Amino acid sequence: xxxxxxxxxxxxxxxxxxxxxxxxxxxxxxxxxxxxxxxxxxxxxxxxxxxxxxxxxxxxxxxxxxxxxxxxxxxxxxxxxxxxxxxxxxxxxxxxxxxxxxxxxxxxxxxxxxxxxxxxxxxxxxxxxxxxxxxxxxxxxxxxxxxxxxxxxxxxxxxxxxxxxxxxxxx
Numbered sequence: 575x576x577x578x579x580x581x582x583x584x585x586x587x588x589x590x591x592x593x594x595x596x597x598x599x600x601x602x603x604x605x606x607x608x609x610x611x612x613x614x615x616x617x618x619x620x621x622x623x624x625x626x627x628x629x630x631x632x633x634x635x636x637x638x639x640x641x642x643x644x645x646x647x648x649x650x651x652x653x654x655x656x657x658x659x660x661x662x663x664x665x666x667x668x669x670x671x672x673x674x675x676x677x678x679x680x681x682x683x684x685x686x687x688x689x690x691x692x693x694x695x696x697x698x699x700x701x702x703x704x705x706x707x708x709x710x711x712x713x714x715x716x717x718x719x720x721x722x723x724x725x726x727x728x729x730x731x732x733x734x735x736x737x738x739x740x741x742x743x744x745x
Contacts, residue, residue: 625713629683629705630726630744632674636685636703637724644698651698652722654690682713689721689738704734 639659644652653659656678674680689702702721707714710732717729719737726744729737 622713622715625682625707626716626718628681629685629714629718632680632683632685633703633705633718633720633726634724636674637720640701640703640722641724649697651692652690652701654687654698654701656685656687679708682708683718684708686734688734702738704737706734707732 636656636659640652643659644650647653656674674685678685683705684707685703685705687701687703689700690698691700692698700722702719704717704719706717715730715732717732717734717737718726719728719734720726727737727741728744729740729742
């Protein structure tokens, strides 16, 4: 039996061509997968960061409003309801604080006053305010909280109770 020398060369050529096409398809698939993850998850994390940043900014603005309210209402102290802060508000409608003060929600976060305590004299000297994501993992990952000190704290598990208890300060 004699072997055709050209047949062996053609088989070798076909094997190389197969592996080259397979390698190119694999590289192309990996590039598409990488591009998909970059586009999808970049937007996801960028969105979460903007929601969280807005929540922290709103807590800081509400702290300022609480301070103003306490100065203007020396016999009452701090407000225990967000809606009471609305008359002291001197911000534009585009600021978005009106939405928080009326409905308790803004940009994926729910805001709530908790732990409001009055002294025996009737003057409220302490308050706590929490902001938790409405849809954890989508509109935010962390819960944020603050109190009359004005410092903002967070909890990585989006728990309002843990935020108030742990008092992890923002970096």
